[in-house]
Amino acid sequence: MPRSIAVLGGGLSGLVTAFYLQKFHSADQALDLQLFEAGSRVGGVIGTRQVDVPDVGTFTLDMGADMFALDPPHAMQLVKDLSLEDQLLTPDADRAGALVVHRGKLQPIPDGFVLMRATKPWQLLTTPILSPAAKLRFLAERFIKPLASDLPDQDVSVGQFVRHRLGEEMLQRLVGPLVAGIYTADVEKLSMNATMAPIVKMVQQHGSLAKATLSRKKGDNDKAERSSAGARYSKFRGFRNGMQQLIDALSEQIGEQAIDLNTPVESIQWDVARNKWLVSTAKQSEQAFDSVVVATPSAVAAKLLRGVKAGKLIKPAVDAADELAAIEASSAAIVVLAVRKDQVERLPRKFGFVVPLIEGRKVLAVSFASHKYAVRAPEDHVIIRVFIGGSMQPELLENSDAGLIELAKQELADLIGLKGQETISQVVRWNDAMPQYHVGHLTRVERIRSAVDQLPNLWMVNNAMGGVGIAPLSGIAKQTAEEM
Known part of the structure; x- marks a missing residue:
């Protein structure tokens, strides 16, 4: 009989875990792996849009992370395991560095x-x-x-x-x-x-x-x-066609037949008699699996664990659920603009700038994506990514997409002299996507792991359990697959 594993969640954590489960699985035993994703696409907060503008050119717009760190080395190892090394880009060293807003003007860090x-x-x-x-x-x-x-x-x-x-x-x-x-x-x-x-x-x-x-x-x-100034940019890499290349490569390796999109998991239950997990989705009432990987956001994981009703498993499941539910998450929006360079009076030659809260502005940070990788935009254009919201200014996210675009343009007009109509304007919202590592977080994670360890054949991996960024998450996901 093949070993059956359900991976709940198609973000980076779930994809990398599924990929390494297939890679590490013993050749003498078949593996029946199924990944369930509630949304219409996998990748979570990682995604890239290719936009062709007639008579202007092609723009590569990363709507989440646009590079990964080489340290720790787990993301680079993942790239090698996917044979994607020849698709990597190194940030432009001539523009490396960051600025900070000080009394309304940009100053180098x-x-x-x-x-x-x-x-x-x-x-x-x-x-x-x-x-x-x-x-x-x-x-x-x-x-x-x-x-x-x-x-x-x-x-x-x-x-x-x-x-x-x-x-x-x-x-x-x-x-x-x-x-x-x-x-x-x-x-x-x-x-x-x-x-x-x-x-x-x-x-x-x-x-x-x-x-x-x-x-x-x-x-x-x-x-x-x-x-360096602010970040070690030489220690980062991006992909020629955006971070979506990583997601596409993982999806291809896992296999289309193993990925169920638009399939939210409604409950998981432990079948004591069969020693299996029963996974119920919106599409199918019940499927049995030998093992389950919970790779959903903390709030979703808490809801699933709180529903476990199998005798001795109720207490550890509820204990883990309570701790997971206590992890707060912040939201943010990214306004992505493409404009002609001659529309910006004071275009910095750095990768971006951060904005102190004390400045009283309405943006967290600004990144010049095409400064990092020139191939992302036609030569006469610049891609500007404006980050808005976060835990300190959540009220700004009440604006409509059009309102966020106007807000971003107003801030950029004041800070770098942006004027005129943009070639491209897009907004992506990441709601409750950034877990907040508050004081005592590591102790909380230990309690979660201790409780989850009491649930047979169930593993948990997500960005709330440790690891902000592609590299740390890749390492945790790989380690989880190895343990399984």
């Missing part, structure tokens, strides 16, 4: 500054972004004793950590907007241990960020950071 560490202190000391008092506070960091919550096995918010070590102004003007650009989160709630564990370890080991940076410099561990 100090060279060598990565999240909250300055590998080139003199660059930070000469930036107009910080006041003299903030620069003195930065210099004093080496003398600041760690918080009690900086100790091992404790947790603290990013806001509390940065405010204690580097001061309020550094938090508001640099670290806060950079972190918000990654996590769309409230830094006063965001967990240091869940998002920036290496930084916490540095302070634990060396006593301060300054001393840790000096130690890493002596060991030449910060070479990449010293040549």
Whole structure:
């Protein structure tokens, strides 16, 4: 008899798990794998649109992530396993770097500054972004004793950590907007241990960020950071035809016959007599599987587990459901514009910019996608991606798509001098798509895993359980497949 496995959810987590399950499965036993996706397409928040404009050219618009990190190496290994290496693009090094809005104008993020560490202190000391008092506070960091919550096995918010070590102004003007650009989160709630564990370890080991940076410099561990501003762009890759290439390759390998689209799972039940999971969908009342992988968002996973009614499994299922339901998620919208370069009076030569909340603007960040990869747009055009909403400005998402486009254009007119009618304007909304790693998140994940471990032949993998980004998620999904 073939081993039967149901994968619930066709986002990146579900696709990568399914791919590696097929890859790792023993050749002497058949595998009956079925992936259920509630929506009309797989890929979750990853997707690309190709738009042909007559007499202008072709535009490649990534509507979610537009690149992946090489570190950790799991995404690159996935690319190799899919034989996609020849489709990769390296971001344009001549335009690498990021800017930050300061008093209504764009200023370069100090060279060598990565999240909250300055590998080139003199660059930070000469930036107009910080006041003299903030620069003195930065210099004093080496003398600041760690918080009690900086100790091992404790947790603290990013806001509390940065405010204690580097001061309020550094938090508001640099670290806060950079972190918000990654996590769309409230830094006063965001967990240091869940998002920036290496930084916490540095302070634990060396006593301060300054001393840790000096130690890493002596060991030449910060070479990449010293040549970057805000992010290590040399450590990222994209695809020639957008991130959809990754999703298409995974789908092709898994097989069309194994993927059920427009098929939301309504319930899962454990059949004690047969030692199987019964999966009920909107299309079919019941299908039996030896194993189940829950790769849905946390809220959906919580609903499914709360419905488990098999005797001894009720308590661990409900325990896991309660913890999953407690993980908040934020929403965001991306307004994608394509405009002629001559429509932008002050077009930066960098990849994008972040916007501090203190600036009182209505955008989180702006990315120039065709600066990263020139092949994404005709030479005389630029693709601009504007990020709106997040946990700090959710009310902005009440605007219609047309309203979001106008809002984005108004902000860009003020910040970079955009004028005239755009060639392309599109909006994508990612509702409740970004799990919030609040203080204590890792402890919560441990409790979820402990409860799920008591459910026979059931595994869980999603971006709420750890891993923001394609690389970490790919690693977790692969590990799950190996365990199975």
